[in-house]
Amino acid sequence: MANNVYLPEPMRIVRRYDLIDDVRFFQVRPLEMERALQLNYLPGQFMMVSLAGVGEAPFSISSTPSRPGLLEFGIRKVGIITEELFKLKENEVIGVRGPFGNGFPIDKFEKKDLIIVVGGLGAVPLRSLLLYTLDNRDRFGRIFFLYGARRPAEMLFRREFMELKSREDLHSMLTVDKDDTGRWTEQVGLVTALFKNLKDIDPQNTYATVCGPPVMYKFVIDEIIKLGIPKHQILMTLERRMHCGVGKCGHCVIGSIYTCMDGPVFSYWDVMHMKDLI
C-alpha cells in the first residue's frame, strides 16, 4: 500500500531547544534529501507526530514552506506524547505524517494588508504565516504583527521577532502583560491595546488572522470588528482532539465540521455560524 495516509514517515530531529519554560522548538527533516525537498505545505497546516509505543498527536507547523527541506514545531509539554517527545535528543528519529488541515488561504491574501494577532502559544502557527509573507514580501500589502505574551520570559521566538523589528516593511508590535525583568524595551499592556497603533486600515482590503488562548479571542475579535473588517476576512486556528488528521476517527468533529480537514483555520463567520466551534 503505497499511499497509506496513516503511515508515519521517519524524520530526524535536527535541532531542538527550549523556546520558553515548557515549550520546545523541534526542527526535523525526512531521512532522504530528495523527500525533504518534496515536502510541501501551507502556513496553518499541521502534522501528526508519532512516537512508536506512545501514540500520535497533531502539531501546528511553525516553519514556512518558503524555506524548504525542514519542518519546525513549537511544542508545549502538556500530555503523554509531548512528555515523551521532550525526552528525545537531536538525531533521534520520530514518525511524522501530513500535512493535514486547510491552512491559511494565502492566495486570498495577495495584495491585501494583513494583521497577524498572536497571543502566547499562538505564535507557533502564525510564525509560519509571518515568515511566509516576509519571504514573499512583494505579493502582500502592509503587514502588521501584534504579539502579546504574559511576561517577556513567556514570549516565543522572542529574539527572532525582536530582530524583525528593524525591518521597514513590517509593522511589528510586541507587548507583555507585565514586565517582571525591568529590561523590556517594548510595549507593556494587553495585545488589544496595540490596535490603537493601526493607522489607515482599509477594512475591505485587509485580512486579520488570530491565534492564541481561548480567552483572548473575544476581545481581539471585538477590536478587529471595530476596524470594520468583514467577518469572513477574520481567520483563526482552533484545537481539538485528533487521532487521524484525515476526518475519520471522529474525535475533532463539531457539527458537520471535522476540525482536522475543514480546519484548523476557520473564518469568524464559520465560528459564529457553527455552534460549539469555540
Place this chain on the structure above:
Amino acid sequence: MKVLKLKKHNLNDYLDSLRVWGEVYGPVKQGEKYIYGQLDDLSKLDTKMLRTILPVKKFLMPPKFNTFTFDENKYKAELENIPNRIVFGVHPCEIHGLLILDKFFLERFPDPFYGERRRKTAILGLSCVPDDKCFAKSTNTHYVESGFDLAFNDLDNYYLVWVGSSLGDDLVRIRLDLFEEDIKEKDLKHYMEWRNWRDSQYKLNVNLTAMPDIMELNYSSPVWDELGDKCLSCGACSMVCPTCPCYNMSDQIRPSQFTGKRERTWDSCMFKQFALVAGGHNFREARSQRVRLWYTHKLKAFITEFGKAACIGCGRCIDTCPVDINVKTVVKALKGGK
C-alpha cells in the same frame, strides 16, 4: 444491470460453491437475535432474519484490529492477512449504510484499512420485509441500485438476482448452471406486486424532512437535557449504528523489547473522554451535549456534508438502547416539543 433467477432450493448449493472465492458469512440466529456469522454449516443460515446485532461494518472496520506493527521507528501496515469474504443476506438499508461509509472512508483521504477490506468483501444483498422497528421507507433506503455485488430478491420459490458489479458477475459464473437467464413478463409482474405489497408493510414512519432546520432551532432545547439525564452513556447506539465510524488508536508494546502494534478500536462520541484534549479541556463535558452531537451529526451535519442524512432506517438504535433513546424518539421529541 443483469438480472437472473435462482431457485430457492439451490441457494445453499450456490453459497456452498462460493467458498472457492472466500469465507462465506450470513445471518445466523443467536439467542433471540441475529448476527452475521460464518456459515461453516449452511443449515445455520436463517434468511428470515430482520436485523443483525452488529451491521456489516464489522467486516470492513472490525471493532478491534491492528493497523501497524512496529519496531523502533519502522512501521509496517497490516493489510496482508485480510481474507476474501462473502457476506450474504445484507438488507437494502444496510447497503445504503455501506454507501455512506464508502463516501466517508474512500473519497477524501482514502482509508487503506477500510478500502482493502471493502475490496475483499463481496456483498450479497437480500430483500426483506419490515417489522415495527424498520423505517427504511422514511429514509428512502428500502431499495438499492448500487453498493452490492449481487442482490437477491425473494419471490416465494425463487430469487431474482441483480448482478451489481463485475465481481458479482464472476461470483455468478462459479455456478452459472444454477441460474436462469430468461426473465419473463410474469416475473416482472410478480416483482412489482411484491414491491407494492412490501411497501405497504412499513408500519413505522419517522419523518426526517426539515430535520436540519428543526435541529438548528432546537439547539438550546431542554429536550437535550432530558435525554442527557436519561442516557446511560453506554455507547451501544454507536456500536450498532451502520454509519458510526468513530475510532480510537492505541499503541501496544511488549514489556521486554521494543516491538508492538498500533491498534484501532471502535469508539463512541457518547463517552466522556471522547473530546478530551491533552491539558484537560473537554469540549463536550455534559452528557446532553454528547447526545445532541450524535443526533445532530446523523440527521443534520451529514446532510450538509454528503447531501443526505446518515440514518438508513434500520431500527438498530430502537432495538438496542435500553432507555429508549433512538432516532424515532429523538425526532418525536424534537418535533412534538415533548
Place this chain on the structure above:
Amino acid sequence: MNKPKVGFYNLSGCSGCLLTILNCENQLLDVFNGAEVVSFLMAQSNNVEKELDIAFIDGSVTTDEQEEFLHELRPRTKKVVCLGSCSCYGGVQAMENEKGTWLKRFNKVYGKKPFKVVKPFESKPVDAFIPVDYYLPGCPIDADQFLYNYARLLRGLPADVPKTPVCLECKWHENECLLLKDKLCLGPVTSAGCKAKCPSHNLPCIGCFGPADESNLTSEFSLLKEKGYTFPEIERKLRLFGGVKFIKQFKSLWKKAQK
C-alpha cells in the same frame, strides 16, 4: 540501561490478580525479563525490599501490619499501582454487608478472643492510607489490560485504563442486551476491560470491574425499577464490587431519585 525495579505485593485478597499475571504463560518470561523483579513473594523466594520504580499491590488493607507496610513502601517507591478491585475499591470484603459495626460482625465470625498475630480492621482500599498513582480494576484484573499497562509503566508512560461501560465490549461480542430481557445487569454502570465475559455467557454483569467513568446511576435505577426490581435487590448487586465510595454515592442518588 538499567531495568526498572518492580515489586508485586499481596495484602488481603484472593491473590487472583497476581495469579492472573502468573497465568500469562506465554508472556511470563517477557514480564520477568522486562524488569528487575525484586519482590514477588508468591512466585520467588529471593526477595529484596529496596527502592522501587513500580509497586503493584493486590488485595485490600485489613490489618495494622499491612498499613505499616504501605507507609514503609510508599517513600521508597516511585509509582504505586493498585491491581484489582480489592486494592482499588476495597473488594467484596468491603461491602459492609450485615448491619452493625465491623467489630460486631468480626466477633460474630471469630468470637471475642483477640488475635495475637495482627490487629484486624474493616477492609479498606490502598488509597485510604497512601497516595496511589494508577488503578487497574477487576476481579480479577484482565491479563491483556495488565500486560498493556505493564509495558507502558516500564517505559515510564502513565497507565491507560479507559473506564467505558461494559456495554461497549458487550456489543463487540454481539450479545443480546440482558437489560432488555429484564435481567438485573450492571453493564451500563460498570467499567469494561473484562471483555464482557458474563453477558457473553448469558449472565448479567455483576460489576466486578467497579464503576464506569460516568455511571448514570439515576437512569439505571429508574430502568431497573421499571422492570420491577426493588431497592434492596439493586443495592445488593451494586454492593458486591462497588466499594465503599460507590455505595455512598449510590445511596445519596437513590434518595434523590425518590424525591
Place this chain on the structure above:
Amino acid sequence: MEKSTKVKFNQIRIPALARVEGHGNITVEVLKGKVKDVKLNIPEGPRLFESLVIGKTPEEATSIVPRICAICSVSHRYAAIRAFERALNYKETKATHQLRTLMHYGEMIESHALHAFALALPDFVGYPSAIAMVDKFAPQILKALKLKKFGNLVMEVTNARWTHGENATVGGFGLAPTHKQLFDIKWQAQELIADAEEMVELLRNLSYPTSMEDGIVFMCLKPPTDQYGFVGDRVLISTGEEHPIEKYKELSNERVVEHSTSKRCRYNDRPYVVGALARMNLLGERLRGRAGECFKRCYSLSWIRNPLYGNLAQAIEILYSLEHIPQLIDSILKKIKTLETDAKIQKQPTGTGKNVGAVEAPRGTLYHYYEVNRGIVTGANLVIPTTQNFDSMETHIRVAAQNLLANIENKPLAALTAQERKDIELIFEMIVRSYDPCISCSVHMVEVK
C-alpha cells in the same frame, strides 16, 4: 512484609513464606536441644466472608465465595453449587455433571502445575523461582507452563474465565461450550499426556529429604463409582473409617488458636492430611492407564510418612486428568445437541433448605454448608483444606527440627553456622510448601449462626 520482629536467640524464624498463596511465617523455639514450640503463624487479614454471603441469593453467594481464593476458585464455586443444589433439591443432569467435571479437571491441572513445578520444584533443584530455573531447565519449565496454560484454557472454555469465571451456576451453565472449543481441548489434552508423564518422571527422580517423616492420617472424598475422582458425598479415612459428608463438623473439629487468623482442625485429636497425597494413598489403587502405571512406579511406603510426596502425587493427578479428558469430551460431544439445553441454567433458586456439599479442591477436601430460606442465604459454614492441614504441617516441622538438630549434635542455635541455619529453614519451607497451602482460603471460614 510481616513485622520484622527480632529473632530470639532460641528461635528459628522464617519471616515470610515465599512461593505460597497468602501470608504465613514459622517460628520454632528450642530449649536445651529440645524443640519446645512450633508455630505456623498466619497473620493474613480476615475478610469475614461468612458474613458476606448472609442475605444474598444463592446465585450471588456463588459469585462471592470463589473470591475467597483465586487458585481454587473453581472448587469453591463447585462446592457451593453442590451444597445449594443438595439443599434445594436440584437434580444435576448428566451433561451438566460432565461439563463440571471437565471444569474441575481444568483447575486440577492448572493449580497442580503451578504448585508442583513452579512453586515447589525450585527447592529441590536449588533455585529461588521457576523463572530462575529457565537457564538450566528451559524445556521442562516450558512444558510446565504449557500444562498450566492448558488448565487455564479448560477453565476459560467451561467457566468463562481463568479465575473467577461466572459461567457455572446453580442449576447448570450460562452458556455451553461449542463443539469446536471442546474438540480443541480434546486434541490438546492428548498431545500433553506425554509431557505430563515426563514431568512425573522428573519429580520421581528428585531426592526427597526424610527428616520430617512421621505417620499421617489421610482423608478424602470417596468417588461414587469405583474409579478415581474428585467429588463424592462420603469421606474415606486412612484409619479405615467411612462417613457421610454431613458429618463434616465431627470430622474436622475446627478450633481457634491465638497465633493464626485461620482456624485449626483435628480428627480424633490427631492432625490429619487432605490433598493429592491423601487421595493417592486412599484411592491410588484405582488409577488405570498411564497414571496407574506411574502410580505403581512411584508409590512406596514413604508416601504414608512423608508430605513432600504430595508434589509427585499432584503430577500424577495432572496425568490422570489429562488422560480422562478425551473420553469425557467424547461423551460430552455425543450429547452436544442436548448440551445447550441440558446444561443451561434452570430458573434461579427460590426454595428453602440446608445442606452440605463437598468437592476435592486441588489441595484437599472442601466443604461448603448453606442454609437457605426462600431464596436467601441465612447461614453458612465452610471448611477449607488448608485449615485441615495446618496441624500436620506443624507436626512435621517439629519432627524435622528435632531430627535436624540431632544430626548436628544438638548444637545450641546460637552456634549454628549460617549454612546450617539455612538448610534447616529450607526444610521447614519445603514441608509447608508440599501441602500447597492456600492461606487466604484458610483464614476466612468459620461458622456463622
